[in-house]
Amino acid sequence: MPKDHGIGAPMKRREDVRFLTGKGRYTDDINLPGQAYAVFVRSQVAHGRIRKIDTAEAEAMPGVLKVFTSADFADKGGVPCGWLVTGRDGQPMREPKHPILAEGKVRYVGDAIAAVVAETPEQARDAAEAVIVDIEELPAVIDMKAALAEGAPLVHDDLGSNLCYDWGFVEENRAAVDEAFAKADHVTTLELVNNRLVPNAMEPRCAVGDYNVATGDHTLYTTSQNPHVIRLLMGAFVLSIPEHKLRVVAPDVGGGFGSKIFHYVEEAFVTQAAKVLGRPVKWTATRSEAFMTDAHGRDHVTRIELALSKDGEFQAIRTETHANMGAYLSTFAPSIPTWLHGTLMAGNYRTPLIYVNVKAVFTNTVPVDAYRGAGRPEATYQLERVIDKAARELGIDPIEIRRKNFIKPDQFPYQTPVAVVYDTGNYDATMDKLIEIADIAGFEKRREESAKRGLLRGLGVNCYIEACGIAPSNLVGQLGARAGLYESATVRVNATGGLVVMTGSHSHGQGHETSFAQVVADMIGIPEDMVEIVHGDTANTPMGMGTYGSRSLAVGGSAIVRATQKIIAKAKKIAAHLLEASEADIELKDGKFSVAGTDRSVAWGDVCLAAYVPHNYPLEEIEPGLEETAFYDPSNFTYPAGAYACEVEVDPETGKVTVCSFAAADDFGNVVNPMIVEGQVHGGLAQGIGQALLEGAVYDENGQLLTGSFMDYAMPRADDLPFFKVDHSCATPCTHNPLGVKGCGEAGAIGSPPAVVNAVIDALQRGGYTHVTHIDMPLTPARVWAAMQR
Amino acid sequence: MYNFDFVKPTTLQDAIAALSRDEAMPLAGGQTLIPSMKQRLAAPSVLVSLTGIPELKGVCRADDGAVCIGAATTHAEIARETAAIYPAIAALAGGIGDPAVRNRGTIGGSLANNDPSACWPAGVLGSGATIVTNTRQIAADDFFQGMFTTALEPGEIITEIRFPVPEAAAYAKFEQPASRFALTGAFVAKFADGVRVAITGASEGGVFRWREAEEALGASFSPEAVDGLSVSADGMIGDLHGTPEYRANLVRVMTRRAVARAQ
Numbered sequence A: 001m002p003k004d005h006g007i008g009a010p011m012k013r014r015e016d017v018r019f020l021t022g023k024g025r026y027t028d029d030i031n032l033p034g035q036a037y038a039v040f041v042r043s044q045v046a047h048g049r050i051r052k053i054d055t056a057e058a059e060a061m062p063g064v065l066k067v068f069t070s071a072d073f074a075d076k077g078g079v080p081c082g083w084l085v086t087g088r089d090g091q092p093m094r095e096p097k098h099p100i101l102a103e104g105k106v107r108y109v110g111d112a113i114a115a116v117v118a119e120t121p122e123q124a125r126d127a128a129e130a131v132i133v134d135i136e137e138l139p140a141v142i143d144m145k146a147a148l149a150e151g152a153p154l155v156h157d158d159l160g161s162n163l164c165y166d167w168g169f170v171e172e173n174r175a176a177v178d179e180a181f182a183k184a185d186h187v188t189t190l191e192l193v194n195n196r197l198v199p200n201a202m203e204p205r206c207a208v209g210d211y212n213v214a215t216g217d218h219t220l221y222t223t224s225q226n227p228h229v230i231r232l233l234m235g236a237f238v239l240s241i242p243e244h245k246l247r248v249v250a251p252d253v254g255g256g257f258g259s260k261i262f263h264y265v266e267e268a269f270v271t272q273a274a275k276v277l278g279r280p281v282k283w284t285a286t287r288s289e290a291f292m293t294d295a296h297g298r299d300h301v302t303r304i305e306l307a308l309s310k311d312g313e314f315q316a317i318r319t320e321t322h323a324n325m326g327a328y329l330s331t332f333a334p335s336i337p338t339w340l341h342g343t344l345m346a347g348n349y350r351t352p353l354i355y356v357n358v359k360a361v362f363t364n365t366v367p368v369d370a371y372r373g374a375g376r377p378e379a380t381y382q383l384e385r386v387i388d389k390a391a392r393e394l395g396i397d398p399i400e401i402r403r404k405n406f407i408k409p410d411q412f413p414y415q416t417p418v419a420v421v422y423d424t425g426n427y428d429a430t431m432d433k434l435i436e437i438a439d440i441a442g443f444e445k446r447r448e449e450s451a452k453r454g455l456l457r458g459l460g461v462n463c464y465i466e467a468c469g470i471a472p473s474n475l476v477g478q479l480g481a482r483a484g485l486y487e488s489a490t491v492r493v494n495a496t497g498g499l500v501v502m503t504g505s506h507s508h509g510q511g512h513e514t515s516f517a518q519v520v521a522d523m524i525g526i527p528e529d530m531v532e533i534v535h536g537d538t539a540n541t542p543m544g545m546g547t548y549g550s551r552s553l554a555v556g557g558s559a560i561v562r563a564t565q566k567i568i569a570k571a572k573k574i575a576a577h578l579l580e581a582s583e584a585d586i587e588l589k590d591g592k593f594s595v596a597g598t599d600r601s602v603a604w605g606d607v608c609l610a611a612y613v614p615h616n617y618p619l620e621e622i623e624p625g626l627e628e629t630a631f632y633d634p635s636n637f638t639y640p641a642g643a644y645a646c647e648v649e650v651d652p653e654t655g656k657v658t659v660c661s662f663a664a665a666d667d668f669g670n671v672v673n674p675m676i677v678e679g680q681v682h683g684g685l686a687q688g689i690g691q692a693l694l695e696g697a698v699y700d701e702n703g704q705l706l707t708g709s710f711m712d713y714a715m716p717r718a719d720d721l722p723f724f725k726v727d728h729s730c731a732t733p734c735t736h737n738p739l740g741v742k743g744c745g746e747a748g749a750i751g752s753p754p755a756v757v758n759a760v761i762d763a764l765q766r767g768g769y770t771h772v773t774h775i776d777m778p779l780t781p782a783r784v785w786a787a788m789q790r
Numbered sequence B: 001m002y003n004f005d006f007v008k009p010t011t012l013q014d015a016i017a018a019l020s021r022d023e024a025m026p027l028a029g030g031q032t033l034i035p036s037m038k039q040r041l042a043a044p045s046v047l048v049s050l051t052g053i054p055e056l057k058g059v060c061r062a063d064d065g066a067v068c069i070g071a072a073t074t075h076a077e078i079a080r081e082t083a084a085i086y087p088a089i090a091a092l093a094g095g096i097g098d099p100a101v102r103n104r105g106t107i108g109g110s111l112a113n114n115d116p117s118a119c120w121p122a123g124v125l126g127s128g129a130t131i132v133t134n135t136r137q138i139a140a141d142d143f144f145q146g147m148f149t150t151a152l153e154p155g156e157i158i159t160e161i162r163f164p165v166p167e168a169a170a171y172a173k174f175e176q177p178a179s180r181f182a183l184t185g186a187f188v189a190k191f192a193d194g195v196r197v198a199i200t201g202a203s204e205g206g207v208f209r210w211r212e213a214e215e216a217l218g219a220s221f222s223p224e225a226v227d228g229l230s231v232s233a234d235g236m237i238g239d240l241h242g243t244p245e246y247r248a249n250l251v252r253v254m255t256r257r258a259v260a261r262a263q
């Protein structure tokens, strides 16, 4: 029998009641009295010089309150970048200004040039069409290598180059790595593209700005994964509003996948426009705007080399990656291809020498930033693809070559050659589990059965590791982060015993309201419905860093544990007083404080009441009330890991790939709510399979987004996916956070693309298409068919 | 969307009168027209709904055995109503879009739009159907005149489609992964006097008849009859979902599969 509540229980998500019955309250559901509407005039060309913006006609149109251009923001800052990467030459990255509205130049299709605010959305849209923008179109740079060529048009003239940075990691290892390659028995090389993705959260972005003329208070309601970060960035760097005069609220948010971490210009715009006009101002993205302006993900072009001994021992890895930054630096963009990518290149293996080179490049495309996995999928994909290719070249079974190189259970903590220390793991165990749940032994029989139907069946296996629980603040500070990455919680106990937990994390699909409540309820021994989780409002939550990087339970949950521990410690003091016993003898179990070894006890609720009605209370020793705050700063990342297997059928006549089965054996450490964990894995797998087979943002050579709608951008649908077999029983709990948890939000999206591609290559190889050693994602029918023809 | 007037007549006559107004357009299921209006790519001043006109709706059987489908009949209704009498077009209709699209979108709207990737043009041309309008009857061979272009005059509306029922027929559609329209689709129909093969999704000229295959299948209506044939990639659509060569390949593969299905 599974537990029915507390840590480890597969409790149904409490938030689903409101989400499934249409009772969620999203940003676009917020309508303030007197609210006006903003529509942006966006660039239709990828690169151009703005000669003139004529707003006269638009300004005269019915309902128009004002047409804004960059001139209205002359005294405001640009949207800042939150991470400074230093190049191999010791120089800081090139960092352009990202103005709220374009200044002088437009740099991608969708770049905001002007904005109309009117009484109704329709009036604003009509007037936006009437704004006349005279643009001198300039040649656009879309391809990263072309952008770095001599004489290429410059995205930012003042930077003098389209190279943002050229980063080497670990630079000191470079010579040793080169030497290992020179001496290696075998070198496997693979060039690949990690395809650019459009995040496509179900809820498009939305922002409502409000200003109270009497008090000078600003409020921004926004679709954000981290309202405190938005408040800090926008207040301090863009609009010069101190935190105490700025409240940021991120209510229910319909999915983010990273794209709602970043501070976007529209947020600053509505906040400032509300002040200028003395009216609340709302902007809601259309789906087309979401495609054009939400920060995209991935977009790496990589060459990876693996040096091996002849019996398949990994000796060294060398990579060169071009990473697309787009036209401006989005909030965390520089960190994704560097610290979230290079540090994972050891994977689950003992490779002693690794060198990673990354060139980040500006192009005339929408900015690229974190997307579910953020850097770690890119690392995993290239590593697990090159291992597969090497295994084939050396004639070694792909599972065996991985096992041979695994970091073994007795080697933890394990210092990798790429800076991080894995605290714990057991990669053989997850591989054994995978072999069992994927029924690898039965593959050959299934392959024969597929062959009878004229289809080529293939099996792809891979491992992954990720660094989650982002992140130790002092460490990331050294690496260039311009923020701390702790998390916070305030636990407020009410007089009659119910609790409100105010977390700095933010839930936008992860189910925090359910699993966080399970943690607190379990610690005190009370039912979950006595615990309310509050998040998303800077006015009532402590300064927190938000939700991304599978950090919420590992970091935010740890802060909640710490705050709850403080609550329990104080409550024990009160209980000791009430029971006239020594504090050391007080035990808390099932919501009752008792004196050890006696039958004397006092209920949780009575202790809480005493704290707020302190008639019989040790006032000379402790304060009344029962409310505690904790900030938790992790001492290391967490390292979820696992092994995935995918089986596909390829139709040799059309190139169409069907995913027949997918199995995932994950080590997430301890699990608070197994049902939520499974759901997270399912969603991640769907996204990873989507990346592998369907999704891909494509710009033409002029910078027009060809995949600007769902008619051309293929999202995975239920019938594209098999039933998933998922398992998380091989748990090696995290050693350095109080819950022993590692995080599960991104694993599926990180581990699955190489499994799918490995499976397709396997199918083609077994089917006699031995010249096909790689196909770039997405593996559309047309691409697979074309690869087979050569 | 821009502002527009909306009328919903209950007779064909009233509809035609309403369509004579400036910049008036018929609205059937709205599955194509409404999205383009939302994007402000279409801006009719009057929308004349055809969905309230009983004579434009439903499926019946003519004296000569032809299956007659009212232009404003939805894909979903066609899928239901023709399942027993012309299963190949029932299957075609049932494979369009998703349930929401099938329960709004109509055969008349699809034909008037003549999207080069739409399914109905293949079913209609492959069946050698007749398109009946408020003024005349147009043979399928004369109706489709290239991508998004038809023989319809301004203000002319499709009222009915008459399908002769073949001895055997089938539609094989290879879906474009994103839109799930036909990346290439083949409709084959075997009549007493010959075989018709219509291909959608592949050609820059829109739906077309593959005469070579018709001939080969006329001699022997079997999947193998298609094997030796090939289609030139010249004039095939090339886009991010497939090269002209890929589509040329699909023409053969889908035709073969349609024939196999029709056996």
Ligand SMILES: Cc1cc2nc3c(=O)[nH]c(=O)nc-3n(C[C@H](O)[C@H](O)[C@H](O)COP(=O)(O)OP(=O)(O)OC[C@H]3O[C@@H](n4cnc5c(N)ncnc54)[C@H](O)[C@@H]3O)c2cc1C
Binding pocket: B025, B026, B027, B028, B029, B030, B031, B032, B033, B034, B050, B071, B072, B095, B096, B097, B098, B101, B104, B105, B106, B107, B108, B109, B110, B112, B113, B115, B117, B118, B119, B120, B152, B156, B157, B158, B159, B179, B180, B181, B182
């Ligand atoms: C998500 C999605 C998926 C789809 N998938 C497919 C698919 O797989 N295969 C496929 O074939 N189609 C597909 N479609 C298109 C669908 O079949 C539409 O129904 C069709 O294209 C238009 O039909 P409608 O009734 O909606 O026409 P409307 O959108 O109402 O009208 C389309 C055009 O035809 C004109 N018109 C309408 N009726 C008449 C008439 N009787 N006489 C003259 N002109 C008329 C209108 O003025 C307009 O110009 C899909 C559409 C969507 C939105």
